[in-house]
Amino acid sequence: MTQLIDKRNLEYDRLAEVGGADAFLEETARVAESVHHTLIADDNKVNRFTGHLTELRVEGAPALPDGARDGRPDGEYIARAKEYLASVAEAIGFASGEPAEFEADPKVMATSEGLRAVSLQQTLNGIEVWGMAPKVWLRGDGTVDRVVGDTASVGVDVPTMPVVPPETALAVAAAKAAEARTLEGPFGSDELPALDVSADFSRLTQQAGNAQPMTFDRGPFDEAIPARLVYLYMGDAVRLAWSFEFSREQGAVQYHALVEADDRAADRSAPQILYFQDLTSHVIAGRVFRRNPAESTFDRAPFPLPLSDYPTEPPARPPAGFPGPWATRTDGHVSTVGNNVLAVDGATRRSVEIDVDPEGNGVFDTEPDTPDQFVTNIFFFCNYMHDFFVMLDFAEEHGNFQTVNVTGLGRGADPVHAFAHPGSVVGTANMATPADGSAAVMNMGLVAQTGRHTANDADVVFHEFVHGVTNRLVGGLHDAAGLREMQSRAMGEGWSDFFALTTRNYFQDRERTVVGNWVVDNDRGIRQRPYDEEYPGSFGDIGRRPDGLDYTKIHNVGEIWCATLMEMTRRIGAALGSKQRGYRIAWQSVVDGLKLTPKNPTLLVARDAILRALRDLAGHKVTEAEYPAVRQAAWESFARFGMGFDAFCPNASFTGCRAGTQLPPEGHED
Structure with missing residues (x-):
């Protein structure tokens, strides 16, 4: 995936604007008092770009009526999640009276051990706030366990009606998507020819609603072009934008474009692209x-x-x-x-x-x-x-x-x-x-x-x-689009390498640590370094080029995530005295963790989801006596690659990642 245009100010620090982490913790304590149970906020788990918490832990929240009953209809968990999030919105970062509206994915995820995850999409006026999609974790009895993922403050004064017609915005986005490009990949480059977009696009469908969802004919592209209005949080502003998706080269190349639609557009006849991304994983x-x-x-x-x-x-x-x-x-x-x-x-x-x-x-x-x-x-x-x-x-x-x-x-x-x-x-x-x-x-x-x-x-x-x-699993069943930010997309590559290697290593005495070596006829494969115990990258290297390595690119940062998961698999196997059990526990915790992970996660958010999923395996796939050693092995693996308890990043971009090697303090619960 390649981000070609991104006009968001990702270095914007809203946290400082709203009074810093201390004010956050005070607000959390105040809200906890009003809801009559414990809320736990960590000042390291604040997205500085949005100024909102990315994780709120919950202890002592009430269960649903008839709380001992498990296996409820999805609608009960969804209603509980939405109600609860509204009750603690100010602890997350919303100001008093500020709208905090959410729509739910109609399908509730469940881990293998019964923890539910309700996927939510922040909205306002019936329009999606793009990229802001938290999850609420609930136990089987409806008790809320945690709220994770990104949200953002959007004022009530944002426009709901576009001043830029969708056809005008589409012409700008289509021209960009139709450009000739050289696509660089691990096997070399591909030349993408330009397309002729001089003809007008016709509307095929249009639905009611403030988001104005509609579909245009495909023109020179492979598929019909969906369009709708979204709000794009920019940091220092929130913009109303037209969203378009394009497919070309038999689906091998897919683009997502956000084009300004509000009255801030300097030229309404030639609006600017605010965000343009190649969604395809060219691997x-x-x-x-x-x-x-x-x-x-x-x-x-x-x-x-x-x-x-x-x-x-x-x-x-x-x-x-x-x-x-x-x-x-x-x-x-x-x-x-x-x-x-x-x-x-x-x-x-x-x-x-x-x-x-x-x-x-x-x-x-x-x-x-x-x-x-x-x-x-x-x-x-x-x-x-x-x-x-x-x-x-x-x-x-x-x-x-x-x-x-x-x-x-x-x-x-x-x-x-x-x-x-x-x-x-x-x-x-x-x-x-x-x-x-x-x-x-x-x-x-x-x-x-x-x-x-x-x-x-x-x-x-x-x-x-x-x-x-x-x-x-991360994106949710509604749109399967949960890996858009830089760290999120990098983890997509890391997860893929991890399963490609470990599914074969389970059966082999000698661990295989390179991918793609046969198809490129090169023993080194297609990554910078083998995924062995000496892999050098660390969370703190993200966005940098240390010692001849390059961690400014999606696939390369994904190497850090894969190396970490492989290390975790080794260490869990050692802790259990069984390589085979170690692999199976690691796989299950990763898949269950995916279900708990909100859209556009950082590596640290995904880390916490895996650790929580691992905890839920205690008493089931690992005994209660084995669990402390397994948990220790997992935390040591994350710390080995700079994702210890004291690691920090301000958001899911490649800027501001600070490595940490500490293990959690005694008594900390994942």
């Missing part, structure tokens, strides 16, 4: 290669694999219909089309189809390095990751990728559309993840300088698939 992504042609034989694998072939622990109570068939049988044939994945050739748009015998037996018996084999391999890899994450509770109700949701939970109609292109594609490999109910799109292609295909490399396909998981 690498029968008889199959289970890893890649150098590390596995080209051999038969059952579709689906038996659960014993996975490193995860088979669920004690499998979800209904799990594991389902990967390939759907129709009239004596099966193809690389199933409930989880639709895999096709990128040029012909055709799946691989084979005949089956009367008992339903058949083999995708392709030849290596052929278009059909690439399609079959990407089909295998995506189905593998689907089932792997279901066993970690990324299930239908959490927004996983399926055509039909057997349980009736979630929206369905969103399998992964996996394209194995015969040639190179923009970025070499990518995955686009819309909201639950809309299909994710994965593209795999040849690496130009090696002639090797990313569909044959688990590193690449697994990495891209995990982008879909993290986008859905």
